[in-house]
Amino acid sequence: MSYSISEIAKMLNVSSYTIRYYDKEGLFPLVKRVNGIRVFEDKDFPWLRMLNCLKNLNMPIKKIKEYVDLALKGDETLKARYELILEQEKNIEKQLKELKYYKKQIDFKKAYYEKALEAGTEEVVKNWPNPHATLEVDELPK
Amino acid sequence: MSYSISEIAKMLNVSSYTIRYYDKEGLFPLVKRVNGIRVFEDKDFPWLRMLNCLKNLNMPIKKIKEYVDLALKGDETLKARYELILEQEKNIEKQLKELKYYKKQIDFKKAYYEKALEAGTEEVVKNWPNPHATLEVDELPK
DNA sequence: GTAAAAGTTAGAGTTAACTCTAGGTCAAGC
């Protein structure tokens, strides 16, 4: 099977412009061209999936490009690529921890507004002690 | 207690420039000035904490400003602020789900490179079936 | 009281990641 740029764009939930921009940045070095037109194939999907993953983990385009370049160099860069993946794993753990932390703050605020709405005024809750009042960095006083 | 802009910047892990930029954007309408100089006080910390939270949940400055403006209007905007918080709650859930999903992909890739490194070549794993080969959007073929 | 450090503003510059425009090619349907 083969796929046009607009089909791929839809799959990744971005515009065709964006796919061309990624290509310009060197993220699709192995995609086939027929009369100058990009033709994506099934063999490209593993990389499209990986790209989608890295992009959604907020890896900058330049860093993704580095990964592409490493992969193109073959087996001699296995270690470097492995380390890049380990770095991402750590990054995910950190993001998960942070998200869970901020979720608590939002949950507190939700309860806060529910009480306020019940009373019709914020006054009744304004001085609620927030049990999640510290920052991760733990530098803001309570 | 009172705090200078550079102390606050350190607490939020950003530069003083950034704090001034936030102020310019209207995110600190209630911070005191003494001879033109910003003086942060204990009473400002609940908002600093909330700002830190929203910022780290990737809420755009403009949206944070909307929240600030709502809060300034008082009790008549309680409902709107509550809904904004609910939206954030959903946003967090979505981010958590996505993160967990992409974590699986990264974990797969980690095992992939571990095997490849063991063998000294990627060839042995290149055709591994990826059990997490679908996208969230479920539009990429396996 | 004076120098250095830290604060101020307005406004210009930077960066990443798109996003679009102009001017063109190409394949499909009528």
Added chain:
DNA sequence: GCTTGACCTAGAGTTAACTCTAACTTTTAC
């Protein structure tokens, strides 16, 4: 054979979020 729609490139424009500069004031330490 000709229009329509999807593709192409180069390069300009946009947006968000800083980031910095210049010129000035205020505070702090000696």
